[in-house]
Amino acid sequence: MLHLKNIEKVYRTDTVETLALKNINLDVAKGEFLSVMGPSGCGKSTLLNIMGLLDGPSKGEVRVGGQATARMGDKQLAHFRNKSIGFIFQSYHLIGDLRVLDNAELPLLYRAMSARERRALAGEALGRVGLANRVKHFPTQLSGGQKQRVAIARAIVGKPDIILADEPTGNLDSVMGGEIMDILLDLNRTEGTTIVMVTHDESMARRTHRLVRLFDGSQVQ
Numbered sequence: 001m002l003h004l005k006n007i008e009k010v011y012r013t014d015t016v017e018t019l020a021l022k023n024i025n026l027d028v029a030k031g032e033f034l035s036v037m038g039p040s041g042c043g044k045s046t047l048l049n050i051m052g053l054l055d056g057p058s059k060g061e062v063r064v065g066g067q068a069t070a071r072m073g074d075k076q077l078a079h080f081r082n083k084s085i086g087f088i089f090q091s092y093h094l095i096g097d098l099r100v101l102d103n104a105e106l107p108l109l110y111r112a113m114s115a116r117e118r119r120a121l122a123g124e125a126l127g128r129v130g131l132a133n134r135v136k137h138f139p140t141q142l143s144g145g146q147k148q149r150v151a152i153a154r155a156i157v158g159k160p161d162i163i164l165a166d167e168p169t170g171n172l173d174s175v176m177g178g179e180i181m182d183i184l185l186d187l188n189r190t191e192g193t194t195i196v197m198v199t200h201d202e203s204m205a206r207r208t209h210r211l212v213r214l215f216d217g218s219q220v221q
């Protein structure tokens, strides 16, 4: 599903050059739930951004769902991303002015679909994460765990093949974090969604199929 070959990523500023990823070779199979761990600054978010086609590698090849991505233009990348990949972030990234239902339907705005269809799918996704009774709330009226559930609903509303989650439980206590993990595991099991999750929490990583460890830009496990 995800194929990374000889990936290198260099960030350059005026004064500093950082080799953030070094020769990463990684295949994530369809239906796999992979976690990525490693100390701060080792390149986890960089790796996730490259997998999610938010940023390109300096060297190497990225294939997603069998498709080579190197020659895709920005528009094609955005379309492909919107259709195939759902993103979840540590700090939720919800839009404060929008109600829960409107937040959840955001990825569908770029699709040819009626407002009624969008609302129905967003309602379904919110039901899936146990928030059917919160659709008219604003994000500030929700707990952290509930906000993250809205973010999961937004990530799954377009039925992506892959979910990329950057420390989805990082801001939550262990109970709420465990509930978010339950939802992700259930999605993986029942829908076969491929998931890559960055985490600092060994107990969360142990619940996934496979763990990759990065250190200083290199894969060490």
Ligand SMILES: Nc1ncnc2c1ncn2[C@@H]1O[C@H](COP(=O)(O)OP(=O)(O)OP(=O)(O)O)[C@@H](O)[C@H]1O
Pocket: 011, 012, 013, 018, 019, 020, 038, 039, 040, 041, 042, 043, 044, 045, 046, 047
């Ligand atoms: N846009 C950027 N410009 C320059 N350097 C960057 C940029 N983004 C990341 N870096 C550098 O690349 C390296 C890897 O960063 P990255 O954010 O991928 O690490 P991380 O493992 O996700 O860290 P954390 O756990 O703290 O979020 C770090 O040394 C960081 O300073």
